[in-house]
Amino acid sequence: MPYLLGANASVTAVTKGPQMMEMMQEMDPGIIDKPAPRTTNGNVNIEELLVANPPDCVIAFDVDGKIVESQTDIPVICLSGTMSDGFDEMRQEITFMGEVFQNPDRARAYIDYLDGTLAFLRERTADIPEDERVTIFLGEGVSHLQTLGGDTFFTEWTDAAGCRNAVAGIETTQGQQEGMHTGINEISMEQVLAVDPPDIIIIDTGSPPADLENDSRWKELSAVKDGRVYKQPTGLFLWSRPSAESAVLYPLWLSYAAYPPNRFEDVPLTDRVKDFYTEIYGFPPITDAQAQKVIDGTYGSVTFGQVKQSG
8 A cells, every 4th residue: 555655655664465576576666675574464473573773653454453552552453444445445445545645636537547457347247148258266275165155355356357256145254263363264166066066266275276176076177177277466465355455456357368359459468567566556567477466366375585676
C-alpha cells in the first residue's frame, strides 16, 4: 500500500512476508535493510520495532495492533479485514489509506484503474453463457486441497474474470483450521469430486500439471487430462490474499487463462502486467521476462542476497 500511494520512504519497519518476496526485492532492494518486527498474525517483536527507528504510528490488523497498543505508547491505526473482503472493501481501504498517507489522488487513480480493469473484463466476457463459464478450483498446499470457498474474495475475483469458483457452495471462512491462514480451509477429495468439475485447477506448490497427472486421486479430472493445471501467479506478494495487487491482476490472469486468446489478442497480458506496476506502483518499467515470471508463478520467496536489482 505505501508503494501504491508513493509513501514508501515514510515506512520505517515492514512485515517479514513481503520483505522476502523476490519481486519486491527487485523493485526495492532497500527493503531488506528495514527491520521486520512482524512475522505472522500475532507475532510482533516489540523490541525490534522500538530499537530500529521508533515509528510515529503503526498501521496493523487488529490482533497485531492490540499487541503494539498494550506494550508501547505508539499510536495505532487498527484495520479490520477478512478473506471475505471484496472489491468494495478494497476501494474503501484504498480511500482511507490515501487519507492516512495524504495522497488521495493516488488512491483515486488506483480505484479508477481497478474499475477500468473490471469493465474491460465484463466487456470481453459478456457474451459467454452462464453454463459455459469456466470453473476454477484453487488448491493450495502440498495436498492441493486447501481452498478459498464461496464466502471469500476469490469468488468475486473469479466472477469478475467471467468464470466460476468451483467450490462457491462451500464456506471456508468459518472454523479456522490449525496452521492455515484465516479463510483458507482444507476440504476433502470427496468434496472436490462432488462439486462442479473444475475446468482449471490452480496450485501454489509443486510442478503443474505433472504433480496431479501422477496422482491417482486427481488424474481422472478433466482439468488434469486437458493439461489445464496452472501455477498460481506471484508478484509483490501472494495473490491468494485480497490485496490491491491481486484485485487487479488475478481476475485478468484468470480470464486470460480460461478463454481462447482471440478474446484478448489485441491486449497481451504481459503488457497489462507491465503497465500496472509502472502506472500504479510507480516502479521503473519491468521487462517482458519479469512480467512473464509474474504470470508463470515463478517469482517466489527468497533469502537476502539472492536477488540483485534488475537493470
